[in-house]
Amino acid sequence: QQQVKQSPQSLIVQKGGISIINCAYENTAFDYFPWYQQFPGKGPALLIAIRPDVSEKKEGRFTISFNKSAKQFSLHIMDSQPGDSATYFCAASKAGANNLFFGTGTRLTVIP
Amino acid sequence: NAGVTQTPKFQVLKTGQSMTLQCAQDMNHNSMYWYRQDPGMGLRLIYYSASEGTTDKGEVPNGYNVSRLNKREFSLRLESAAPSQTSVYFCASSHAAGDTGQYFGPGTRLTVT
Secondary structure (H helix, E strand, C coil): CCCEEEECCEEEEECCCCEEEEEEECCCCEEEEEEEEECCCCCCEEEEEECCCCCEEEECCEEEEEECCCCEEEEEECCCCHHHCEEEEEEEEECCCCCCEECCCEEEEEEC | CCCEEEECCEEEECCCCCEEEEEEECCCCCEEEEEEEECCCEEEEEEEECCCCCCEECCCCCCEEEEECCCCEEEEEECCCCHHHCEEEEEEEECCCCCCCCEECCCEEEEEC
């Protein structure tokens, strides 16, 4: 059973556009929500993370929006660039726990 | 700083063979993890070690064993490989459990025929 559900599976965006990836979870004990970026042949790399005490976190062109009541969170990539083309994974975990539950990934392609 | 390193990068095994995947980190992290990545499944935790001397099962531990050799090294062993273990294996480390970022190695692509 997938603890974190991610959509869409793939996404094609024009350069300069906004990429939006959505995730949903059921376990209300989750309180740490990171996003990872993975390029082909590489390991995932932490991109940005949020805790549920804030509704939004922004780092450069990357923003996480968090809706605690809906148990959903999303990644927005503003002014998407071809270099952003990668697979993005959302994840969730409980405070102090070692289990990080990943979504199934979104393959983003940004076309020039 | 090499970060998290994994060996080998690629491996082909026959059903029933055994092998050990090696992982080392040079960031003085306390916690280390082994994941497998399969198409359409995301990453799933196999085993983790919260600190030197401890190991615990993750989501999918069956068919695997681990050893936390010291603070730097965490190995994953397949005693009798099966085709269902064909996957990409990632090692990761973090300063502590839970809410700190996990740093991933480059992965080992394993094929079991």
